[in-house]
Amino acid sequence: MPLALAAMALSPSAAATQQSPEAATAVPQPRSAQELLDASSPSDWRTPDPANTLYMDLAAGRVVIELAPGFAPAHVANIRTLARERYWDGLSIYRSQDNFVVQFGDPTEDAAARKPIGSARPQLPAEFTRTSEGLAFDRLPDRDGWAPEVGFADGFPAARDPASGQAWLAHCYGTLGAGRDVAADSSNGTELYVVDGQSPRQLDRNITVVGRVVQGMELLSVIPRGPAPMGFYAHPEQRTPIRSIALAADLPEAQRTPLQLLRTDTALFAQLVEMRRNRRDDWYKVPAGHIDLCNVPLPVRAPPPAAAAE
Amino acid sequence: MPLALAAMALSPSAAATQQSPEAATAVPQPRSAQELLDASSPSDWRTPDPANTLYMDLAAGRVVIELAPGFAPAHVANIRTLARERYWDGLSIYRSQDNFVVQFGDPTEDAAARKPIGSARPQLPAEFTRTSEGLAFDRLPDRDGWAPEVGFADGFPAARDPASGQAWLAHCYGTLGAGRDVAADSSNGTELYVVDGQSPRQLDRNITVVGRVVQGMELLSVIPRGPAPMGFYAHPEQRTPIRSIALAADLPEAQRTPLQLLRTDTALFAQLVEMRRNRRDDWYKVPAGHIDLCNVPLPVRAPPPAAAAE
Numbered sequence: 001m002p003l004a005l006a007a008m009a010l011s012p013s014a015a016a017t018q019q020s021p022e023a024a025t026a027v028p029q030p031r032s033a034q035e036l037l038d039a040s041s042p043s044d045w046r047t048p049d050p051a052n053t054l055y056m057d058l059a060a061g062r063v064v065i066e067l068a069p070g071f072a073p074a075h076v077a078n079i080r081t082l083a084r085e086r087y088w089d090g091l092s093i094y095r096s097q098d099n100f101v102v103q104f105g106d107p108t109e110d111a112a113a114r115k116p117i118g119s120a121r122p123q124l125p126a127e128f129t130r131t132s133e134g135l136a137f138d139r140l141p142d143r144d145g146w147a148p149e150v151g152f153a154d155g156f157p158a159a160r161d162p163a164s165g166q167a168w169l170a171h172c173y174g175t176l177g178a179g180r181d182v183a184a185d186s187s188n189g190t191e192l193y194v195v196d197g198q199s200p201r202q203l204d205r206n207i208t209v210v211g212r213v214v215q216g217m218e219l220l221s222v223i224p225r226g227p228a229p230m231g232f233y234a235h236p237e238q239r240t241p242i243r244s245i246a247l248a249a250d251l252p253e254a255q256r257t258p259l260q261l262l263r264t265d266t267a268l269f270a271q272l273v274e275m276r277r278n279r280r281d282d283w284y285k286v287p288a289g290h291i292d293l294c295n296v297p298l299p300v301r302a303p304p305p306a307a308a309a310e
Numbered sequence: 311m312p313l314a315l316a317a318m319a320l321s322p323s324a325a326a327t328q329q330s331p332e333a334a335t336a337v338p339q340p341r342s343a344q345e346l347l348d349a350s351s352p353s354d355w356r357t358p359d360p361a362n363t364l365y366m367d368l369a370a371g372r373v374v375i376e377l378a379p380g381f382a383p384a385h386v387a388n389i390r391t392l393a394r395e396r397y398w399d400g401l402s403i404y405r406s407q408d409n410f411v412v413q414f415g416d417p418t419e420d421a422a423a424r425k426p427i428g429s430a431r432p433q434l435p436a437e438f439t440r441t442s443e444g445l446a447f448d449r450l451p452d453r454d455g456w457a458p459e460v461g462f463a464d465g466f467p468a469a470r471d472p473a474s475g476q477a478w479l480a481h482c483y484g485t486l487g488a489g490r491d492v493a494a495d496s497s498n499g500t501e502l503y504v505v506d507g508q509s510p511r512q513l514d515r516n517i518t519v520v521g522r523v524v525q526g527m528e529l530l531s532v533i534p535r536g537p538a539p540m541g542f543y544a545h546p547e548q549r550t551p552i553r554s555i556a557l558a559a560d561l562p563e564a565q566r567t568p569l570q571l572l573r574t575d576t577a578l579f580a581q582l583v584e585m586r587r588n589r590r591d592d593w594y595k596v597p598a599g600h601i602d603l604c605n606v607p608l609p610v611r612a613p614p615p616a617a618a619a620e
Binding site: 034098099128142143144145146172173182184197198199200201202204205206217218221222223224225229276279282283284285286288290291292294295 | 344408409438452453454455456482483492494507508509510511512514515516527528531532533534535539586589592593594595596598600601602604605
């Protein structure tokens with residue numbers, strides 16, 4: 001039978017080294033990328049600041065978010081306050097629009113009935129873009145339709161416009177943004193959304209991006225969709241309860257999730273990107289010669305024992 | 311309180327006309343796009359050929375797929391045979407890799423133990439590309455990093471290379487492809503995958519695309535993810551059973567799901583795309599001036615009563 005079968009990849013070891021089938025449909029790349037990552041040095045990795053790390057705990061598990069104070073300082077400060085005062089505990093994910101976003105916070109319409117925001121600020125400036133001056137930017141050479149230049153800043157997918165001198169965070173899978181009304185400055189950080197569909201880059205420069213999910217996207221991406229067109233649930237019981245959202249810095253060490261993120265300013269990262277831009281394994285017949293910003297993998301790992309002991 | 315709230319959008323009527331909040335985070339555009347669609351004429355729509363329409367019935371509901379015989383005639387012919395003989399009935403979705411694909415068919419490793427394919431052909435030619443000669447191509451003016459030209463052919467997101475004279479279907483959200491082994495001609499159409507993450511355009515020209523999900527993506531996109539890196543479930547009971555996959559043409563009229571797809575060769579479609587490329591509503595402050603191929607919406611509707619009566 002000429003067709004090789006999928007099952008070789010069913011065991012984890014086979015998946016790691018797989019030469020096979022439909023399996024291969026997919027991911028010859030983890031194999032070689034993993035080899036690269038296995039050969040990384042400790043300095044290729046960074047540990048997110050606990051003051052910028054948010055844990056969203058759901059019944060299904062923990063979603064880990066890195067905040068982006070370099071781009072949205074006022075929003076991040078407010079989100080830290082809201083998390084410290086456990087604003088979101090007991091609230092819910094109340095919207096899930098297929099191929100777009102999940103959104104959480106307080107869906108209450110009547111302003112007087114909304115959950116009080118404690119000592120958080122009720123109004124914040126729009127933080128859609130920032131100056132690119134002084135911003136380290138690990139630029140991708142690849143062309144992009146949405147922005148003159150794309151790359152990574154503070155480890156986040158980002159874009160830059162040399163003409164305007166502005167930089168901004170890009171809407172990719174996992175991006176966390178602050179929902180707003182028609183007024184540009186109408187977000188206060190209580191209503192947040194996470195992108196779980198095709199990158200909606202049209203939102204770039206139109207809304208304040210506050211961070212990115214770095215672990216646990218698979219918990220958000222499977223949340224049942226609400227009715228079209230916008231994905232707001234018709235019935236409150238369809239919402240997904242949020243047990244808590246807390247800042248890592250506010251939790252005792254034992255309740256934190258240690259992890260490391262691959263730095264984007266290293267030769268290793270550039271190699272990894274090139275490996276995805278031009279696949280050279282047996283499976284790919286035509287290397288793309290290109291990669292889109294939102295297709296670049298941003299690896300995360302548990303700290304290795306040695307690093308944990310440091 | 312300066313922050314407008316999300317809940318206005320909670321009722322369907324409000325969602326359709328919403329001016330509001332975090333809600334607006336998202337989708338001011340369906341409002342105006344809907345107005346455009348409401349003003350469409352019957353000739354703006356097409357009804358997919360029942361011989362090219364596949365129904366995947368899950369416990370959760372029906373996924374409707376349009377096949378692409380113009381790009382993968384041999385695969386589509388085999389898939390028609392497999393569906394007619396109910397090859398997939400009782401098989402499963404056995405893989406779900408976050409931000410990538412779900413895959414279904416028979417995961418059995420041992421070739422001798424695999425479900426027989428009946429009168430389907432065990433081997434097919436690779437159908438990665440086709441000649442662009444004679445192919446109607448509704449080109450987008452927007453730049454693309456993956457291909458010299460992108461647009462729509464036979465209603466599918468597609469790409470074209472004037473230098474090589476070749477065209478191919480693009481991997482967007484909802485794309486259906488035929489899994490294969492390392493050999494280019496190792497797919498027979500039994501193992502199929504649907505893209506449910508960021509468009510993996512690197513697969514373009516590397517695998518045979520056989521169609522696209524036109525309705526029911528929200529049933530596939532929420533399927534629980536299998537373990538990393540490839541998403542194959544560790545335990546068979548985690549798989550999602552397939553009740554049946556059948557060709558619309560093989561079912562009695564009463565069991566079919568009537569629907570219409572917006573044509574991509576019309577002035578209306580071009581207007582709709584332009585509306586998304588440059589949003590002019592109150593919510594958007596900076597129109598993107600660009601749209602990526604895989605961000606273009608491809609509307610589907612139930613046939614209006616008049617059309618149904620024709």
